[in-house]
Amino acid sequence: MSGTPGTTDGAGPEAAAGAGPAPAAKPAAGLLGRRSPEDRRRARRRAALRKYGAVLLLLSPWIIGFVVFTLTPMLISLYWSFTHYDMASTPRWVGLDNYRFMFGIGKIHGIKAADPYFWTAVKNTLWIIVFGVPLRVLFAMGTAMLLTRPKRGTNAYRTLFFMPSMAPKVAAALVFVYLLNPTTGPVNQLLNMIPGIHAPLWFYDPATSKPALLVLGLWGVGDAIVIYLAGLLSVPRELYEAIAIEGANTWQRFRNVTLPLITPVIFFTIVMGVIDGFQYFDQAYVAGNAVSGGQTSVLGSPQNSLLFYGLYLYEWAFRNFAMGYASAMAWVLFGATMTATAVLLLTSRRWVHYGGGT
Amino acid sequence: MRRTTVRSALLIIAVVAALAAVALAAGCGSSSSASSSPAPAASGTDKTPVTLTVWHPWTNPEKKVFETAIEGFTKKYPWIKLNVVGFPDSSTFDQQLIKAINAGNGPDVAISFAPDYVGQYAADGLLVDLKPYLAQDNIPADEFAAAARTYTSFKGKQVVLPVLADSYGLYYNKDLMAKAGITAPPKTMSELMADAKKLTVRNPDGSIKIAGFVPLEAWEELDPTDLARAWDGQYFDAQGQPQLSRDPAWADALTWQKQLVDWYGYDNILKFFSTYTASEFDANNAFQNGKVAMVFDGEWRTAFVKRYTPKLNYGTAPFPAADTMPQVYGVGRVSGTVAGIPRTAPHPDDSWLLVKYMATDTDFLVNLANGLGNVPTTAAAATSPDLTIMSPQFKTFIDVWNNPQSSYSPPLTSSGAGYATLLLQFDDKWVAGKVPDLHLGLQQVDQQISNQLNLVAP
Numbered sequence: 001m002s003g004t005p006g007t008t009d010g011a012g013p014e015a016a017a018g019a020g021p022a023p024a025a026k027p028a029a030g031l032l033g034r035r036s037p038e039d040r041r042r043a044r045r046r047a048a049l050r051k052y053g054a055v056l057l058l059l060s061p062w063i064i065g066f067v068v069f070t071l072t073p074m075l076i077s078l079y080w081s082f083t084h085y086d087m088a089s090t091p092r093w094v095g096l097d098n099y100r101f102m103f104g105i106g107k108i109h110g111i112k113a114a115d116p117y118f119w120t121a122v123k124n125t126l127w128i129i130v131f132g133v134p135l136r137v138l139f140a141m142g143t144a145m146l147l148t149r150p151k152r153g154t155n156a157y158r159t160l161f162f163m164p165s166m167a168p169k170v171a172a173a174l175v176f177v178y179l180l181n182p183t184t185g186p187v188n189q190l191l192n193m194i195p196g197i198h199a200p201l202w203f204y205d206p207a208t209s210k211p212a213l214l215v216l217g218l219w220g221v222g223d224a225i226v227i228y229l230a231g232l233l234s235v236p237r238e239l240y241e242a243i244a245i246e247g248a249n250t251w252q253r254f255r256n257v258t259l260p261l262i263t264p265v266i267f268f269t270i271v272m273g274v275i276d277g278f279q280y281f282d283q284a285y286v287a288g289n290a291v292s293g294g295q296t297s298v299l300g301s302p303q304n305s306l307l308f309y310g311l312y313l314y315e316w317a318f319r320n321f322a323m324g325y326a327s328a329m330a331w332v333l334f335g336a337t338m339t340a341t342a343v344l345l346l347t348s349r350r351w352v353h354y355g356g357g358t
Numbered sequence: 359m360r361r362t363t364v365r366s367a368l369l370i371i372a373v374v375a376a377l378a379a380v381a382l383a384a385g386c387g388s389s390s391s392a393s394s395s396p397a398p399a400a401s402g403t404d405k406t407p408v409t410l411t412v413w414h415p416w417t418n419p420e421k422k423v424f425e426t427a428i429e430g431f432t433k434k435y436p437w438i439k440l441n442v443v444g445f446p447d448s449s450t451f452d453q454q455l456i457k458a459i460n461a462g463n464g465p466d467v468a469i470s471f472a473p474d475y476v477g478q479y480a481a482d483g484l485l486v487d488l489k490p491y492l493a494q495d496n497i498p499a500d501e502f503a504a505a506a507r508t509y510t511s512f513k514g515k516q517v518v519l520p521v522l523a524d525s526y527g528l529y530y531n532k533d534l535m536a537k538a539g540i541t542a543p544p545k546t547m548s549e550l551m552a553d554a555k556k557l558t559v560r561n562p563d564g565s566i567k568i569a570g571f572v573p574l575e576a577w578e579e580l581d582p583t584d585l586a587r588a589w590d591g592q593y594f595d596a597q598g599q600p601q602l603s604r605d606p607a608w609a610d611a612l613t614w615q616k617q618l619v620d621w622y623g624y625d626n627i628l629k630f631f632s633t634y635t636a637s638e639f640d641a642n643n644a645f646q647n648g649k650v651a652m653v654f655d656g657e658w659r660t661a662f663v664k665r666y667t668p669k670l671n672y673g674t675a676p677f678p679a680a681d682t683m684p685q686v687y688g689v690g691r692v693s694g695t696v697a698g699i700p701r702t703a704p705h706p707d708d709s710w711l712l713v714k715y716m717a718t719d720t721d722f723l724v725n726l727a728n729g730l731g732n733v734p735t736t737a738a739a740a741t742s743p744d745l746t747i748m749s750p751q752f753k754t755f756i757d758v759w760n761n762p763q764s765s766y767s768p769p770l771t772s773s774g775a776g777y778a779t780l781l782l783q784f785d786d787k788w789v790a791g792k793v794p795d796l797h798l799g800l801q802q803v804d805q806q807i808s809n810q811l812n813l814v815a816p
Contacts, residue, residue, distance in 0.1 A: 086773055088456050088482035101813060113809040114801070116780070183633040201625070206631050249527030258489050293637060294575035297784045302578070303790060316455065322476070322814045 041147065081328035086321040089358055098328035099296055118329075120304050121312040127210055128308065129277035136273050140221045143260075144228030158229065165222035171285035176216045179201055203291045206305035213306070224269050231265035263352040271344050277284060278337045281310040309333055382743035408708050409439040413455060414469040415448035415473040423729030430722050431715050438708055448472070455700075459484050464700035466709045469716075470523065470694055473509035473766055474775035482511035485698035487515045491710045501718060502735055503759050504525060505692040507556040509766035517716035522732040523694030524656045525578060525758040529751075533566065535649040543652075543675040545687055547588050547614055550652070550678045554618060557651035566630040571652045573618045574631055575785045578638045580654045582785045583767040583778075584691055585611035589680040593769050602673065603780065603800035610680065612788055612796060619789045641666045657755035661731035661747070674763075690758035690765055694735065694810075733759045739748040773814035777807045 056063070081098055083091035104114030127332040146155055162170070179185050180202035191199035239257045252299065282304040285299065292301035299315050300307025313333065317326035416424050421444045445451045452475040454747055469487070502510075506520045527552075530543045538557050544550040544773065554570030561567050583593070587699060592606025594600055602608045619627055634644040644650040645659070646667045653659075654677060663670050679686035697716050699709040705710040712805040714720060723739035728731075728747055733755050734740045740756050758764055768778035784793070784803045793799045 059567065084813065086478070087453075088478055088484060098813075101809070113805075113812075117783070178676075181632055181635075182395070183629050201628060201632070204628055291576075291632070292694065293578065293635060293638070294784075296577070298779055298786065301786065303786050303792070304783060315776070320810060320814055321774050322776075322810070325813055346536045353679070 001301065031267070073266045077327040077330055081331050083324040084322070085324040085327075086320075087323050091324060094324070101325065101330075102332065112173045117300075117304060117307055117312060119307045121300075121307050123277060124210070124300075124305065124307055125280060125309040129274055130279050131210075132214055132277055133273035135214060136221055136224060137220060137269055139218050140224035140269065141228050141262070141266070142222070144225050144232055145227065148232050158226070160224035161225050164222045167220065169220075169282040170286050172218060172220060173283040174290070176212065176219075177287055177290045180212055180215075203301055203306075205288050206303040206345055209287070209291075209302055209305045213287065216283055226345050227265055227269065228262065231262040235261045236292055255257060260353045267344070267348050267352045271341060274340050274344065275337055278333060278340070279310050280308045284311055285314075328355055362814065390570065396550060404707065405437045407437045407439070408442055408705050410705070410708055410712055411441045412467045412469065412712065413443050413451075413465040413728075414610065415451040416447045416469075417444065417446060417448075417472050420730055423725050423726065427722055427725040428716070428728065430719065431712060434719075435711055436555055438711065440712075456484060456708040459700045459702055464702045466699070466703045466705060466710050467697060468700055469697045470518070471696060473693055473696060475516055476509060476696065477512045477770035477772045478700065478774055480517045484702055484808055485517040486632060486701055486703070487520060488698070488710070488713070489516050489802040491668045492516065495714060497714070497718065500580070501737075503692075503764075505759060505764035505766070506694070506735065508692065508764075510696055511768060512770050518696035518698035519713055521695045521697050521716045522723065522730060523692055523759055525657065525693075525733055525755045526654060526656050526677065526691040527754050527758050528675050529645055529655050529659055530652045530673055531645070531648055531674065532673055534648060538651075543673060545675075546681045547678050548683075551614065551618055554652065555621060558622070564623070564626060566626050568648070569627070569630055569650045569753040570620070571635055572627065572631060572644075572650055573615045573617070574627060575782055576635075576788065577631060578653060581691075581767070581778075582608075582615070582781055583656055583678060585615055585657050587689060587691065587767070588683070588686060589677060590683055590686050600777075601669050601803050602802040602807075603797060606705055607680075608800060609796055612785065612800075615623065615785075616789055616791075620791075624790055645672075646670060657733050657752060658731050659756075660749065672751065674751040676754065676758055678705060686763070688757065688761050689763040689765075690761065692759055692764045693766055694732070694733065712725050735759075752762070763809040771811055772777070773811055776814075777810050780806045782812065 011150050071174055082093060082095060084097075101113055101116050102118050104118070144159060147154065150157060164350035167175075181185050182199065182201045182204055184189055184201075188199040188202075192198050197291075202212045204210050233260060239261075240253060242251055243257055258334065276293045286303040288299055288306045288311070289297045290308045299311050309329070310333075313326050313329045317331060359730045393533060393801045398708075412428075413419075421675045424440055428442065432438065446455065448471045452470055452472050455464065455468050455470065456475075456478070480487075501767030503523075503586050504521055505525075506523070510516060510520055527814070528543060534542075534557055535541075535553075538553075540553055540556060540614065544553045550571060557568065557570030558566060572578075572580070573585075575579070585592075586605075586607045589610045590603050591611060592601065622630075634642070634649065637643050639662070643662065645653045645655070645664055645665070648670070660674070663672065668774040676688045677690055679689070697713045699706055699713060718736060720738045720742055721734065721744075723734045724738060724742045726742045727739065727745060731747055734742070734745065737760075739745070740760075771777065780803055784799060787793050788796070788799065
C-alpha cells in the first residue's frame with residue numbers, strides 16, 4: 001500500500017544523484033594524486049553519503065509523511081495493544097492480556113474472560129468474504145461479457161452500469177435500507193402483490209440482513225465491471241479466430257481463451273475484494289444503525305448479524321474507550337489481511353497467466 | 359563543496375523535523391498527570407478584562423437560542439467577553455474535548471450533552487471539581503434536584519453542573535384511550551400490559567394497525583433499564599459489580615417485555631417497528647399520528663406535538679411501576695446538558711462565574727428552557743411565571759425530575775457507558791426468542807459487563 005509512492009519517487013533521485021557527485025569526486029582525486037586506503041574509504045563513504053543524501057532529501061516529503069502519518073501511528077498502536085488505555089489516562093502495560101481476552105484464553109483478575117462477540121465478528125466477516133467476493137467476481141465478469149456484445153450504445157450501457165459505484169457507500173446503504181424496508185419499502189410492496197410469497201424482513205432479520213448487503217454490493221459492482229471489460233477487450237482477436245478454426249464451441253472458447261487471459265483481472269479483483277471484505281464497515285454501520293432506532297443504536301443490528309470486524313473494533317475503540325484492546329484487534333486484522341493476501345499471491349502462480357506473448 | 363554542505367544541512371533539517379513530528383505525535387498519546395486544582399479566589403473580585411472560550415454542541419436552531427440566552431452573562435459581568443464555539447456533531451464532541459484537554463488547548467468552559475462521559479471526566483481529573491466553588495458561593499446542595507447528582511457527580515467529585523434536563527415518562531393518546539374504554543393512564547405494569555392489548559388494533563391479516571405500547575428496546579427512547587426501574591432494578595450492587603442476574607427486577611422486567619412481544623407476535627411487532635424506525639423525530643412519528651397509543655418518551659415530545667400535531671388530545675404520566683412496588687410510581691429516568699471547567703482552563707475563577715450563571719441564573723434557564731423545550735434545572739426556574747412551555751403535560755416531567763429516586767441510566771462509570779450495549783444486544787436476542795435460559799443469559803451479561811469494565815479500567 002505504501003510501496004507505490006516510494007518507487008515512483010525513487011526514479012527521480014537516482015537520475016539526479018548520478019549527475020551530482022561525479023564532478024565533485026574527480027577533481028579531488030586529481031589534486032591529491034596519492035591516497036591512502038583509509039582516505040579512499042572515507043572518500044567513498046562521503047560519495048555514498050552524498051549520493052544517498054540526495055536520494056533521501058528528494059524522498060523526504062514522502063519519508064516524513066510515511067513516518068509521521070503511517071509508521072509512527074502503527075508503532076504506537078502496537079505499543080497500545082499491550083496496554084489498557086482509555087484515551088484520557090496514561091496507558092497501563094498489561095502484556096498479552098488483550099490478545100488473550102480476544103481469543104478467549106485469558107483471565108481478568110483471575111477469572112476466565114473472553115470477548116463475547118469477537119468470534120461473531122470474525123464469522124460475519126468471513127461470511128461476507130466467502131459469499132461476497134465470488135459473487136462479485138462472477139457478476140462483474142458476466143456483466144462485462146454481456147457488455148462486449150452490443151454493437152451500438154456500448155458507452156451508454158457502460159456508463160449505466162458504472163454509475164452506481166460512484167454513489168457514496170453511506171448514501172447507497174441508506175437508499176437500500178429504504179428500498180428493502182419490510183413494510184414501507186417498494187421491493188416488499190411489489191413482493192407482497194404476489195400471492196403466496198412471504199416477503200423477507202431484509203435488514204430487520206438476522207437471516208436476511210447479510211444477503212441484503214450482498215444485493216447492495218452487487219448493485220455497486222460497476223468498478224469491477226470496468227476492469228473486466230478492459231481485460232476482455234484486450235484478449236487478442238486472432239486467438240478467437242484460431243480456436244474458431246479448430247471448431248471450438250462457446251464454452252471451449254471461454255474456457256481456453258478468455259478465462260486464462262483474464263486470470264490477472266480475476267486475481268486482482270479477488271485480492272481487492274478480500275482486503276475490502278476484511279475492512280467491511282460503512283454499509284453495515286449505516287444499515288445496523290438504521291434498524292436499531294438510530295440514536296441509542298446497537299452496532300451490528302439485528303442481533304449482531306451485521307457485526308463485522310471493523311465495526312466491532314470501532315465499538316471497542318470509540319464507544320467502550322478500550323483503545324488498547326482495539327489496537328490489539330487492529331493488529332490481528334492486519335495479520336489476517338497480510339496472511340490472506342500472501343496465500344492468494346502464492347497460489348496465484350498456479351493459475352494466473354500473465355499473457356506470455358506480450 | 360558548498361553544495362554538499364547545503365544539501366546535508368537540508369537533510370539534517372528534514373530528519374530533525376521528522377523526529378520532532380514523531381515526538382509530537384507520540385506526546386499527544388500520553389497524557390499529563392492531573393494538576394492540583396488551586397483554591398478558588400472569591401468570585402467576582404478580580405475584574406481584569408478576560409475572554410472565555412465556551413465549547414458547546416448545540417446546532418441550529420438551538421445554537422441561536424443558546425447564543426441569545428447567554429448574552430445576559432456579559433451584561434452581568436461586563437469585563438468578561440465570551441468566545442462561543444459551537445461544534446457540529448454532538449456525538450464526537452466529548453472525544454474532541456478530551457483530546458483538547460489532554461493536549462493543553464481545551465476551552466475555558468465546556469458544555470456537553472453526554473453525561474456518559476462525566477465518570478471519565480471525574481476519574482481522570484479532566485474537569486475541575488466544583489465543590490470548593492459551590493461552598494464558597496454558598497450554593498446549597500438542594501439547588502438542583504437530587505436526580506441531578508446521578509449524572510453530575512462521580513465518586514464524590516462534582517465536576518459538572520446541570521444546565522436544563524431531560525426526564526422521561528409515559529405519553530398516552532386520550533382519544534384512543536376513550537375509544538378502548540380506558541379512563542385513566544396505567545399506574546402498574548399489569549395495567550400497562552392490559553391497556554396495551556386493549557388499545558391495539560390489528561389488520562385483517564394479523565399485522566398491527568395501531569399498537570398499544572411497543573416494548574422493544576430499539577423503539578424510540580425505551581430501554582430495558584426503564585422497564586427494570588419499574589421493579590426498582592439496580593444495575594450495580596454496593597460493591598460496583600453488575601447484578602442483572604442477582605437483582606430479580608431484571609428478570610421480572612424482561613419477562614414482562616417478552617410476554618407483550620409474544621402477544622403481538624415477534625414478526626408483527628418487528629414489522630410495525632420497521633414502519634416507524636426512522637420517524638422518531640419527524641412529522642411521521644407514530645405517537646403524534648395516533649399509530650401508537652402509549653409511548654415512553656422525553657419531555658421534548660410536548661414541543662414536537664405542538665409543532666406537528668397541535669390538535670392531538672394527549673396526556674402524560676410517570677411510567678407505571680410494578681404491581682408490588684407502588685412506591686416506585688413517579689420515579690423516572692433523567693438526563694441532561696452539563697457544564698464544567700477543564701483542568702487546563704487558565705482563568706478557572708472566571709470560568710466558574712460562567713458555569714454558575716448557566717446553572718443557577720433563573721432568567722437564563724427560563725429563556726433557554728422556553729427556546730429548547732427542556733426541563734429547567736432549578737426550582738426557581740421551574741416555578742417561574744415566565745416559563746411559557748409550562749403545560750399540564752409538561753408538568754409531569756418537572757415532577758419526575760424532582761422525584762428524589764429518579765436517576766440517570768445507565769449508571770456512570772469511569773469508562774463510559776459502552777457496557778450498556780451488552781444488555782441491549784442480549785435483549786434483542788431475548789425478545790426474538792433466542793435465549794433459552796434467562797437467568798443463565800443474565801449471568802453471562804453480568805460477566806461480560808464486568809470483563810468490559812475491567813478491560814477499560816485505567
